[in-house]
Amino acid sequence: MTAAPAAPGSAGTAGLLHTVPALAARFDADLDAAAPGLRRVHVVDGWLLATAVASGVTPEVEAAVLAHVRHLADAGASAVLVTCSSVGEAAEAAAAHVDVPVLRVDAPMAREAVAAAAAPGARGRVAVLATLASTLGPTGRLVARAAADAGAAVEVDARVVDGAAAAREAGDGDRADALVARAVAEAAAGADAVVLAQASMAGAAARVQVAVPVLTSPAGGLAALVAALAGGTR
Numbered sequence: 002m003t004a005a006p007a008a009p010g011s012a013g014t015a016g017l018l019h020t021v022p023a024l025a026a027r028f029d030a031d032l033d034a035a036a037p038g039l040r041r042v043h044v045v046d047g048w049l050l051a052t053a054v055a056s057g058v059t060p061e062v063e064a065a066v067l068a069h070v071r072h073l074a075d076a077g078a079s080a081v082l083v084t085c086s087s088v089g090e091a092a093e094a095a096a097a098h099v100d101v102p103v104l105r106v107d108a109p110m111a112r113e114a115v116a117a118a119a120a121p122g123a124r125g126r127v128a129v130l131a132t133l134a135s136t137l138g139p140t141g142r143l144v145a146r147a148a149a150d151a152g153a154a155v156e157v158d159a160r161v162v163d164g165a166a167a168a169r170e171a172g173d174g175d176r177a178d179a180l181v182a183r184a185v186a187e188a189a190a191g192a193d194a195v196v197l198a199q200a201s202m203a204g205a206a207a208r209v210q211v212a213v214p215v216l217t218s219p220a221g222g223l224a225a226l227v228a229a230l231a232g233g234t235r
Contacts, residue, residue, distance in 0.1 A: 049088055
C-alpha cells in the first residue's frame with residue numbers, strides 16, 4: 002500500500018484498488034495531472050486477477066475485494082476506484098457494505114458507448130474488446146445494462162483479441178498494442194463505438210484512427226473518482 006501526502010484544502014482521499022501492479026503508477030500520474038496534491042492510497046493485489054482468469058470471480062475474490070475496499074475506507078478514503086474490469090461486479094457488490102462510493106473504472110466508458118450507439122443515425126452497435134476472457138463478460142454485461150438503463154436498443158459484440166495477452170505477459174507490450182489496434186480497426190467498421198475493456202489496453206488507442214469513438218477506462222474512471230471526492234471530504 003502506498004499513499005501520497007495530502008495537500009492543504011484537498012478534496013478528501015482517493016482510494017484505488019488495482020490487480021495489475023504497473024497500473025498503480027499509471028493512475029498515480031494521471032491523478033497528479035487531474036487533481037494535483039490530492040492524497041491517494043493504493044492497494045495492489047495481483048491474486049485477484051490471477052484467480053479471476055483461472056476460475057472466474059469466486060466467492061473468495063468477492064470477499065477479498067470487499068476486504069480491500071473496507072481497508073481503504075478505514076484508511077480514510079472518501080471514495081474508492083476499482084481499476085480492474087474483471088472484478089467490476091465484485092466492486093459493485095462491495096459498495097453495498099461500505100459508507101463511501103465504490104466506483105467501477107469502466108462504468109463511465111460503458112455509458113459513453115451506449116450514448117454513441119443510441120445517437121440519431123447510429124447503427125445501435127457497440128464492440129467490446131478485451132485481451133482476457135475474464136474481462137469480456139463483466140464489461141459486456143455492463144454495457145448491456147447501461148443500454149437497458151438508458152432504454153436504448155443496443156447490440157453488444159464482445160470479443161477477445163487473440164494473442165495480445167500472451168504478448169504482454171511475455172514482455173512485448175508493443176506487439177500487444179499492435180494486435181489490439183488491428184482489432185480496433187476491424188471492429189470499428191461495424192460499430193458506433195469500440196470499448197477497450199481493460200485499463201492496460203489504453204495505450205493501443207493512440208495507434209489507430211477510426212471514424213467512431215475508441216473508449217478507454219482510465220480517463221472516465223478517474224473523472225468519476227474526482228467528482229465523487231468533490232461531493233464531500235473525509
